[in-house]
Amino acid sequence: MPPASSPGSQVSRFTTLDRAQRVRFRRAVALMVMTLAVPGSAQLVAGNRRVGRIAMRTWMGLGVALLLSVVVSYFSHGFAFWAVSNTWLLGLARLVLMALAVGWALLFMDAWRLGQPLELQRQHRLAVVGVNGFLCFSVAGALLFGAHMVGVQRQFMITMFGDGPVVGAHDGRFNMLLLGGDSGAGRWGLRPDSLTVASIDARTGKTVLIGLPRNMSNFPFAEGSVMAEQFPDGFDCDECYLNGVSTWAGDHTDLFKGSKTPGVDATVSAVEGVTGLKINYWAMVNLAGFRNLVDAVGGVTLTVRERIPVGLPYDDFYRFIEPGTRKLDGMDTLWFARARDGSDDYSRMARQKCVMNAMLQQISPQDALRNFSKIAAASSEMISTNVPKGEVDTFLDLAIKAKSQKIGTVSLVPPKIVTADPDINLVHSMVAAAIDRAEGVKPAPATTEAAPATSEAGDQTSDETAAGTTSPSTPGPTTTPAPVTGGSVGSLKDGYAANQADDLGSVC
Known part of the structure; x- marks a missing residue:
């Protein structure tokens, strides 16, 4: 063993x-x-x-x-x-x-x-x-x-984004036409709800928002354009308004040979004729998609100065956004920007500019990364544009620069502009003055002979007062609070602050 x-x-x-x-x-x-x-x-x-x-x-x-x-x-x-x-x-x-x-x-x-x-x-x-x-x-x-x-x-x-030609800055600025309406992306037969030109300094990103009323009539088109040939004396037909230019072009597409977007092309020529600016690119914003974009970024904080209706009285969801500084979801933000019940077009234009300012200032890169898929889906539904892919990096860089700067606004609305018969020379001077102020160019002092003839000195004073600034001869601020009409600071008679401001954020 x-x-x-x-x-x-x-x-x-x-x-x-x-x-x-x-x-x-x-x-x-x-x-x-x-x-x-x-x-x-x-x-x-x-x-x-x-x-x-x-x-x-x-x-x-x-x-x-x-x-x-x-x-x-x-x-x-x-x-x-x-x-x-x-x-x-x-x-x-x-x-x-x-x-x-x-x-x-x-x-x-x-x-x-x-x-x-x-x-x-x-x-x-x-x-x-x-x-x-x-x-x-x-x-x-x-x-x-x-x-x-x-x-x-x-x-x-x-x-x-498309593959169109890259258009360089005009006089050191990119001018982007923003059109807003209820149509789906790519449909151009609608009457735009809002028309705004964002004039952006190509070096600093300093931005001026130029608001155009949709009911403007009797205005000229850009020289040499198809619309200028058809309306040499301006858009002066019955019921012919700025927001109807795209519809007219859609009914006469044979005049726009080779154009995929005749309505937008016609509207661009109208905006160039009104403002005196050369438009680089355009973007069409579908407001229903805008609602989804706001939801994708988690809402937007806005100061609500008066009760704003959501929907119309016959809608089953009809209600009000109560006054106060509050974070609004996409539905409420959309109606804050669009509501006209108890308001007017020009008050609504002022609120729309406040929404634009809030979106620019509040959407951070962190929010964009956290909600990237939702934002991309909402943006695809929301925007059609002719900005070429090769220019996207340029505008992203300018958007980052713009976040740290004041946004200026000028709107071509009463009381300074009579929308039924606008003084185009006055319009051009208002636009040029707003851009000059944004670039830090001081306006030339008005001479004694020039003041009665053009009233530019008075116009400049009105601009500065609406923007919240005062001239040396103006008395100090009073204790009387500024009026609020239709949810916007100001009134139809005296103008709305957000429509004429050198610092949009301070009046929103």
Whole structure:
């Protein structure tokens, strides 16, 4: 009979086996952690070194490229805006992220194989499978989600923006025509609810909002345009208003050969004739999509000065937004900007400018990132524009600059402008003066002979009073509160503050 082993030797043997199992388990886990920290390092140590070198070089190269991109973007926002708006680069990034997800997952699986799971104890084997599965799906899932987000951004750029020609700044400014209406994107037969020109300094982003009343008539069109040929004496037909120009053009599309948007083209020529500005680009805002955009960013905080009706008296959802500073959802923000019950068009124009200011100031990059998919979907439904994809980075950069600056406004409305028969020379001088003030150009002092003839000095004083500023000869502020009419500071007789201001935020 073989000699019986002593109990001490059996304990020693089991202890050695347990220690070996624990070493193998730690080795298997270490290989997976190495793959997580430095993809390819596990293969370089314990597997196919060629695969390991390729994986590590790829990982290091992408890491250096990402680091350099972050550094450059920190010092130059323009590079970041170019990167997120370049469809070719976004397509490449999407493919790279998808390939990384698949490749990294394969490296995790190979690291699990290198850990020799069949030689592990059952509980260790199950633990290794769990850790490997968690790391594999977490990393691959994060990369695939990133690829999805990049794909959303790329599709957004393709859907939203066109491939038209790039138009340089005019006299150092980009002039963007913003049209608002109930039509779906791409439908141009409607009468726009609102017409605003955003004149943006091409260097500083300083913005002036120029509001045009939809009921303006007897105005000229830009020289040389189709509409100027048809109406050489101005848009003076019966019931012919500024918001009806697009409808007229839609009924006479044969005059606009080769144009995909005759209604917008005609409206642009009208706005250029009225304001004296050359329009660079236009954007058509579908107000129903605007509601979804506000909801996507979590609402907008606005100062409600009077009860604003939501809906019309016969609507089942008819109610009021009560006065106070409050955060409004998309539905309430839309009606704050559009309501006319107990109000007038010019008060509504003032409220619309306050909404524009709030949207610009309150939507932060953090909000945009958190709600990116919702914002992209809402924006695609909301806006049609002829801004080319190659110019998006320029306007993103200008929008960031504009956030830190005061927004000026000038509206071509009563009491200074008679909308039924506007004085176009006065309109041009008002627009030029507002832009000059935004650029810090002081108005030339009015001479004794010029004042009675043009009343420009009086007009300038009115502008400054509406903007909340005073001239040296003006008495100090009184204790009488400013009137509020239709939810806007001011009145139809004296004008609304938000329609004539050098600092829109201070009067909203």
